[in-house]
Amino acid sequence: MFIAFRDEVADALSGALSGAGYPTDDLGIEQPPSDVPAVLASSVAFRLAGEAGAPPPRVAGEIADAIDPDSLTYVDRVETQGPYVNFHPSEAYFDATLSAGQDESFGHLDPRRESVVVEHTSANPTGPVHVGRARNPIIGDAVANVLDFAGYDVERHYYVNDAGRQMAVFTWAYETFEESELPEPERDRAEYEMVRYYRRGNEFLEEGPEAEVEAAEAEIAAIMQGLEEGDEATYERVSEVVDRVLSGMHECLLRLPADFDEFVKETRFIRDGSTDEVVDRLQDLPESVYEEDAWQLELSEYGIEKNLVFVRSDGTSLYTTRDLAHHEWKFEAFDRAVTVLGEDHKLQADQLRAALDLLGNDVSQLENVIYSYVNLPEGKMSTRAGTGVDLDDLLDEAVARAREEYEKRAEDRLREDDLTETDVERIAEVVGIGAVRYDIVSKQPTKSITFRWDEALDFEAQSAPYVQYVHARCCGILDEAGEAGAVPEEPPDASTLDAPEERELLLTLARFEGVVERSADELEPHRVATYTRELAEAFNAFYRECPVLRADGELREARLALVRASRHAVANALGLLGVAAPDSM
Structure with a gap:
């Protein structure tokens, strides 16, 4: 409303x-x-x-x-x-809000008939997803969710770097070393098994005998050249490695959950000739120069002092060169292109935009969401020697800590919940992973954050469990009233809801669609997180002061309708953040 x-x-x-x-x-x-x-x-x-x-x-x-x-x-x-x-x-505003809130799609905006591709994560397929990069899939997925809920036609893409030196090294190492030469994998999943080859290969290139390293470098260069020339056999060799590693990384990201409509490989834009076509056009630009045995683009007119190198001395293209072809493809297929990038990619993003503009593209189609990285307090998590903290480690610990918190709270209540072991595991998974996602997405992307367990899992403060508990409480009230899935036959009347707490909750519910709209317009899902906390506070004030099940007649029905609207708003708002809304906790 x-x-x-x-x-x-x-x-x-x-x-x-x-x-x-x-x-x-x-x-x-x-x-x-x-x-x-x-x-x-x-x-x-x-x-x-x-x-x-x-x-x-x-x-x-x-x-x-x-x-x-x-x-x-x-x-x-x-x-x-x-x-x-x-x-x-007016009273009509309150009536319309309460009525709209009875629909499970409450807050969803009308279709805009505008397509948006959201590219996020796109971590190089060289091994497990590191916790420092966890902000990318969490923010990216939330941005895509908000745009979708705001009425846009959204696709989620993962751009796969399968043509650079890293993948050539990985392919050479995978084909060179025997598994018996490698340590045991840290987890029983594809990317953990495969990363052992990559690490062993890099160790060899740094410390191996000079003659053997030279031979390895020649093979690596041949792989890169084969990809550049579109050699099918080379592409298949590299794809075997890329696809296996990517399958495991995808499994990790699904735990968040963060899924994708398409994994777009950069070799696609080599093999279809579009990278060569972009290179030809770049070389024809007056800003194009050949210096230090490489083709470069001078971008000083855009306030960028560092030249963009787009062809190496050996004639091979670079990641950004192929990304130019990738973005021109996106501009043709979609009305808008949103990319979620770490702060260390800002220069590259500025160079890309400037080059796209010089190539005659409408760069207003391109929007970037830049984020700072996630830090962990020293000593708060075990770190495997030499590998850092993987996202899987963070999620495992989140689930374990959520279970500990649940068991502690159950003990404090001096009672046993009527839940099976499966129920407890489900709740721990939902609360633990929800706490991670919520804590990360609730901060402005450009601000560096340090993830702290005591804050993320605080049931009494501004956290995911605090909001999730409101949804569970709504479900409990409706279950007890026998109206868990009920929809009123007649539009509910808000006129009986005249207590200050009832009016404040209605006003907060009415703001939901405005929050969705602004979050989508500004690509800022943290605004939804802020709203969920305000909604939870408004609901808890209502719950304390306005009995629902002990009320009579029209007042009881109106309050049940208010609880139902709150349940839908909380569930949908948490869903935009990628956080589950449990029925019980």
């Missing part, structure tokens, strides 16, 4: 300003401070004071007087507070 309210306010303001002869290009609509009970306010009087020759409060009063609330559906009254024009909700 928030969007309908906002649109109605915009129309009313435009009419009032136009009638008074004022311009309507900037209405100054914003959400007022939390201590102001209005849904929206306008600061337009500040802008018009000079033109009107009157102080802002007088201009605000003139605007408010020109708006007739009786002609509006969702606005009950228009008042001024100093220079602000405040718009207060």
Whole structure:
């Protein structure tokens, strides 16, 4: 209902300003401070004071007087507070919110008929996903979820680096060393088995006999050249390694869960000739120079001092060269292209955008979400020597700690829950992994974060378990009332919900679709996380002050409808963040 309210306010303001002869290009609509009970306010009087020759409060009063609330559906009254024009909700606003909340799709926006490809993770297929990179799939998946919920046609892509030196080294090592020469894999999964070859190969290249290293380097160069020339046999050799490693990495990411519609290999853009075509066009640009035995692009006009090298001295292309062809393919197939990148890729992203612009592309189609990395406090997790902390390690520990917390809380309650071992494992998985995802996605991407277990798994504070418990509580109330899956035959009436806590919860529920819209527009899913905490606080205040099952008649039905709407909002908001909403905890 928030969007309908906002649109109605915009129309009313435009009419009032136009009638008074004022311009309507900037209405100054914003959400007022939390201590102001209005849904929206306008600061337009500040802008018009000079033109009107009157102080802002007088201009605000003139605007408010020109708006007739009786002609509006969702606005009950228009008042001024100093220079602000405040718009207060009508009973129809509360009724519409409560009614909309009975639908499981509550908060979902209308289709926009605009396609978006979200590329995220895209970690090189050289071994297990490291915890430092965990922010990429978590943010990327949440961005894609929010865009999808906001009405966009979304595809999720993983861009696979299968043409660089790393993959040539990996392929050579896999074909060279015997498994008997390798240590035991750290886990029984493909990427852990395969990474042993990669590590052994790099050790050999650093420490092996000079003549043998030279021979190995020649073979590695031949693999890279074979890929560049589109040699089918070379491609199949490399693909065997890439596909096996990628299958294991995908299994890890599914634990989050983060899934993909397509794994797009960069060799695709070598084999179809599009990389060569991009190179030809780049070489024809006036910004193109041949220096230090390599073709480079001067980008100083874009404020970028470092040249973009797009062809090496041996005639092979680079990752960014192939990525240019990749992005031109995305621009043809989709209306928008969103890429989630670590902060260490910012220069490369700037070079890519500048080169795409020079090649004649509409770079407004391209949007980047840049994030800082995840750190872990020293000594808080065991680290395998020389390998760092893998994402699997973090998720395993999250589940184990969630189970410990559950068992501790059950002991504190001095009772045994009527749950099977399978139930306990399910709850630990949902709460533990949900805590990791929520804690990471709830922070602004550009801010560096240190993951702390005591904060992530705090059932009493601003964390995933705190919000998940609200969903479980809603389910418990509806189960006890025998209305777990019920949908009212008649639209619920919000008029009986006049307690301050009931009104505040309705107002918070009404904001959900506005939060979805802004999160999608600004590619900032952390706004949804902030909203879930506000919603949980509003629900808990309602739960403390407004008995549901002990209420009678219409009040009981209205409160059950409010619980149902809260359950749908919490479930959908958590779903946007990739966090499960358990029925019990």
